[in-house]
Amino acid sequence: MPSTSRTILIGGTLSAALTAPVMAAAAPATMDVTITIPQLKVAEYHRPYVAIWVEKAGAPAKTVAVWYDYDMKNNEGTKWLRDVRQWWRAAGRTMTFPANGITGATRAPGAQKISFSRAQLGATAAGEYTLVIEAAREVGGRELLRIPFTWPAKAGAGGRAAGKTELGAVTVAFR
Amino acid sequence: MKKQILGLVATVALAAMAVVPASAHRQWMMPSSTVLSGDDVWVTVDAAVSNDLFYFEHQPLRLDTMKAWAPDGTEVQLENKATGRYRSTFDVHLTQKGTYRIASVSDGLMGSYDLNGKTERLPRGTTAANLAERIPAGATNVKTAEANNRNEIFVTVGEPTTTLFKPVGKGIELVPVTHPNDLIAGEAATFQFLLDGKPAADLPVTVIPGGIRYRDQLGEQHLKTGADGKVEVTWPEAGMYWLNVTTPQAGEAAEGTPPPIARRASYVTTLEVLAP
Numbered sequence: 001m002p003s004t005s006r007t008i009l010i011g012g013t014l015s016a017a018l019t020a021p022v023m024a025a026a027a028p029a030t031m032d033v034t035i036t037i038p039q040l041k042v043a044e045y046h047r048p049y050v051a052i053w054v055e056k057a058g059a060p061a062k063t064v065a066v067w068y069d070y071d072m073k074n075n076e077g078t079k080w081l082r083d084v085r086q087w088w089r090a091a092g093r094t095m096t097f098p099a100n101g102i103t104g105a106t107r108a109p110g111a112q113k114i115s116f117s118r119a120q121l122g123a124t125a126a127g128e129y130t131l132v133i134e135a136a137r138e139v140g141g142r143e144l145l146r147i148p149f150t151w152p153a154k155a156g157a158g159g160r161a162a163g164k165t166e167l168g169a170v171t172v173a174f175r
Numbered sequence: 176m177k178k179q180i181l182g183l184v185a186t187v188a189l190a191a192m193a194v195v196p197a198s199a200h201r202q203w204m205m206p207s208s209t210v211l212s213g214d215d216v217w218v219t220v221d222a223a224v225s226n227d228l229f230y231f232e233h234q235p236l237r238l239d240t241m242k243a244w245a246p247d248g249t250e251v252q253l254e255n256k257a258t259g260r261y262r263s264t265f266d267v268h269l270t271q272k273g274t275y276r277i278a279s280v281s282d283g284l285m286g287s288y289d290l291n292g293k294t295e296r297l298p299r300g301t302t303a304a305n306l307a308e309r310i311p312a313g314a315t316n317v318k319t320a321e322a323n324n325r326n327e328i329f330v331t332v333g334e335p336t337t338t339l340f341k342p343v344g345k346g347i348e349l350v351p352v353t354h355p356n357d358l359i360a361g362e363a364a365t366f367q368f369l370l371d372g373k374p375a376a377d378l379p380v381t382v383i384p385g386g387i388r389y390r391d392q393l394g395e396q397h398l399k400t401g402a403d404g405k406v407e408v409t410w411p412e413a414g415m416y417w418l419n420v421t422t423p424q425a426g427e428a429a430e431g432t433p434p435p436i437a438r439r440a441s442y443v444t445t446l447e448v449l450a451p
Contacts, residue, residue: 074214074215075213075214075215076213076215078212078213078214079211079212079213079216080212081212081213082210082211082212085210085449085450086451088210088212089357089359089449092212093210093212093331093333093334093335094333094334
């Protein structure tokens with residue numbers, strides 16, 4: 001089981017995608033997201049669980065990434081997924097874990113990058129979308145940020161939001 | 176002498192059984208969680224009868240009739256059961272995905288009979304099955320009325336399911352329009368209540384937020400079911416709420432006399448409302 005869950009991780013392939021040379025294509029096909037996980041001066045620190053999903057009016061929420069303790073024995077890390085409460089209600093509670101292409105390890109404080117293809121985002125249809133980022137930390141708090149975007153997207157910076165407690169700056173760019 | 180004491184005991188027992196009259200203590204259950212994730216999860220439940228919600232400070236809720244059912248309808252064993260001075264507690268191992276029901280249901284008979292020129296109350300624990308043996312020879316003017324009491328909670332692992340909401344057709348039952356494990360502060364929730372399997376119109380519904388001990392006002396909502404048995408509740412803030420539905424009380428009994436014998440049914444649940 002642990003080996004299965006490890007092979008489905010997307011973290012590795014994503015950082016590879018990030019470092020790949022930027023295509024000089026006309027229409028962007030990829031969204032790069034940078035999520036700053038704040039360094040917190042607390043006695044007991046645990047990396048936050050983070051869920052990233054896409055909302056579109058009239059469509060079910062589409063989860064694109066969940067960072068959690070996926071490698072605990074007996075899948076025990078899933079016990080706290082419900083603490084990422086808006087995501088849990090919008091999408092998480094109907095999913096099974098680990099989720100192929102979505103499950104990822106928790107990330108350390110600092111700027112964390114992750115990229116999504118247009119297909120991964122479920123944004124094949126042109127229109128208005130919202131990227132939602134929600135973080136919940138054990139013995140800590142919870143915070144949620146929304147960044148609207150449209151598809152087709154323009155290359156370059158595509159939106160930003162800044163958290164106050166559990167999330168730092170989150171930026172979106174298209175390439 | 177002995178009979179008189181017994182009669183008194185019966186009256187007191189009856190009063191205690193009477194389904195949550197306005198001035199009585201409140202029965203409640205408090206689960207450790209209602210919305211859960213994971214593959215191997217447990218919920219622990221405190222159960223008590225008290226004035227303040229949700230503080231155990233009066234009597235434990237007895238576990239004699241407490242049961243739990245998994246989403247597929249099978250009965251689940253209650254584990255680590257204990258009854259202390261002020262509360263009972265037990266655990267339920269949640270091995271399936273979906274909504275579990277944990278309930279204490281009692282279907283009894285209240286009533287009285289005349290014997291030797293005196294009116295006696297039927298003792299607590301009288302049911303349709305044991306009524307005959309509880310009425311002494313020579314009793315006349317036997318009056319009975321059903322008393323159905325349901326105290327239940329729901330907990331959900333993963334996606335909420337409605338497999339356990341098929342009405343049994345006895346007493347007051349909840350039919351979800353809004354699922355009881357999908358409640359968010361500021362959002363209106365609608366529940367339908369049935370009495371003996373039929374939509375129960377004009378039943379009083381009382382909703383009280385927990386944490387009474389640390390505030391001045393009770394903050395209760397007094398609602399009424401509509402013609403279709405439905406009631407809409409809006410939760411001012413996140414937290415645990417006590418919800419009680421009863422058949423209307425048939426007038427206040429005079430001081431010192433037992434309440435009139437009339438059909439009674441009561442429903443109690445604890446609802447967790449999450450922050451948006």
